[in-house]
Amino acid sequence: MFRSLQRFLVAAAIGWSVTAGSFVQSADRAATYDVVIYGGTSAGIAAAVQTVRQGKTVVVIEPSGHLGGLTTSGLGWTDTGNKAAIGGIAREFYQAVKRHYDQPSAWKYESADDYDRYRPADDAMWTFEPHVAAAIFERWLADAKVPVVLNQRLDRGDGITIHDGRIQSIRTESGQTFRGLMFIDATYEGDLMALAGVTYTVGRESNIKYNEQLNGVQKDQNVHNHRFLKPVDPYVRPGDSTSGVLPGIQTDGPGEDGAGDHRVQAYCYRMCMSNVPENRVPFEKPDGYDQQRYELLLRNFEAGDLRVPLSPGMLP
Known part of the structure; x- marks a missing residue:
């Protein structure tokens, strides 16, 4: 991708989806696995690789046709913080990224010298194109001979068998059953966790609950960021x-500092975008598009705040 980025990007880059390929191993439907992993996210793949390293049997069940979660879906700009704190399989991934970009053939639209986040002396690289992450995960799964089952969604009605407080098996909507001694929910949604009766919390916990200081609402501690300026x-x-409020607005306020709430973090899109014409697909108006959902943004522009809600980070 060129380092110069047009102010308004109008197309998304193609080619980062992962579909079934040679890396997908057949699962033994009659087997009882040591570990059954529901969710082919980065966490699920890492758990599968480590399970094999420990000499145990494992199967990965992914409800969609896509492996790798956010890592292979557009989130190639890693918020690393202190990189020295990143170890284990996570660091192995970023080291594999670095080895990929050490190859001159990896640079299609620019050179390594032109990309300031490529540092030849480093052992790891922290930004990457999603298709590179996909290739790494595919190679890991193939090398470990991990059975991967795609497009099998958990039956959230009664698709679980529990005996003496332990999951014995799970069943997908298609009727397939997977048995195991241990189960890991590596999805983002936590459907298996919920179906198993595991307790969980939605929203922020208050400071009082666990005698902490940084939980709960923090509106008075963050007065400069993520606020309307106009x-x-x-x-x-x-x-x-009397006409009601626009979508995205709640009338009860954020609450007091340190208090708990019922809210979850806002969703957003992690998209690869390009100013290279042959590497773009058009943004098309989706079915069910409702302009009212974006009225708040338009009014913010009209009020004089012309900041664009887009924070591009340049990828290789």
Whole structure:
């Protein structure tokens, strides 16, 4: 990708989806595995590789047709913080990324010398194209001979058998059953965890709950970031409070500092975008598009805040 990026990017890069290929090993439907992993995310793949290293049998069941989760879906700009703290299989991944970009053939649209996040002396590299992550995961799974089953979603009605407090097997919506001695829920949604009756918390916990200081609402500690800089009318019909509020607005306020709440983190898209014409596909208007869901953004522009809600990080 060129290092110069146009102000308004209008197309997404192609080619980062992972589909069934030679790396997918057949699963033994009659087997009882030492470990059954539900979710082919980065965490699920790492858990599978480590299980094999420990001499145990394992199967990975992915509800979609895509492996690698966010890592192979656009999130190639890693928020690393202190890189020295990253070890284990995670660091092995970033070391594999570095080895890939050590090859001159890896640089299609620019040279390694032109990309400031490629440092020849480093043992690891922290930014990458999703297809590179996909290739690494595919190679890991193939080398470890991990059985991978795609497009098998857990039956969330009664697709689980539990005996003496332990999961014995799970069943997918297609009727396939997978048995194991241990189960790992490596999905983002936690459906297996919930179906197994594991307790969980939604939202922020209060400081009081565990005698902590950095939990809960932090509105008074973060007054400069992620805020509206201009007054924006929140009502469906501007100035008319009886018309209700726009999508994305809640009327009960964030709560007091340190208090718990019921909210979850906002969702966003991690997209690979390019100004290379042959590496783009068009953004198309999706079915069910509702302009009202973006009215708040338009009003923020009209109020004079012209910041674009796009934070591009350059990939190789």
